[in-house]
Amino acid sequence: MYAEERQQEILRRARSVGRVDVPTLAEEFEVTTETIRRDLTALERLGVLRRVHGGAIPVERLGFEPELATRDEVLTAEKERIAKAALAELPEDGAIIIDAGSTTGRLAQALPIDRELTVIVNSPPLATVLAARANLNVIMLGGRVRGRTLATVDDWALRPLSDLHVDVAFMAANGCSVDKGLTTPDPAEAAIKRAMIGAAERSVLLADHTKFTNTYLARFATVAEIDVVITDTGLDSALATEIAAAGPEVVRA
DSSP states (O other): OOHHHHHHHHHHHHHHHSOEEHHHHHHHHTSOHHHHHHHHHHHHHTTSEEEETTEEEEGGGGTOOOOHHHHTTSSHHHHHHHHHHHGGGOOSSEEEEEOSSHHHHHHHHHOOTTSOEEEEESOHHHHHHHHTOTTEEEEEOOSEEOTTTOOEESHHHHHHHTTOOEEEEEEOOSEEETTTEEEESOHHHHHHHHHHHHTEEEEEEEOOGGGGGOOOSEEEEOGGGOSEEEEOTTSOHHHHHHHHHTSSEEEEO
């Protein structure tokens, strides 16, 4: 097992059970405790784990929300596959919303050049990337920019959404479960996400498998309000079946 693969598995376990300890990981992966400590240090530098005595805890359990740049460096192959699978949900023409997020950002970069679309975003970086594309009409929602996610929020972003109707909203979430729905740490961002779903004919959630073990402060939708969930093959098949039973089609890319 390569170091990156081991670190991804360590992160998955930490998010699943709430913490990991060095001796247990060393025994299970058949490596030295020093190797595990280096893995935990690397994950802490990425901002996804916080070292504690004898092990580590995922930052979500400590009330922290990783910054967008940090999240963009994790599970890159899975996010690329999710983004490519999401292209099948694009309308031939018309309007779409792309929510701020690391996986949705990859969808934005993968949009085809031969299809004319109006693209509504609440992320200045995404607007900058897309505005140069001749086949796209880009609408940027204004408002306060959250430093951690680089998403615009509050009333200046909410008001335009109440008057818009789009074909598809491609959504991001920090957490997702059948019981708790789609959640995010910030209530202001949750309000924008809720309004995006309300403005769309169909809603598609783009979320890697780690998001399905997390629950955050603010719910912005139930699972039943989402039409399609696109995730990766790391999502447990039983959990995928549970989500599908709640309403949405589940695609594991």
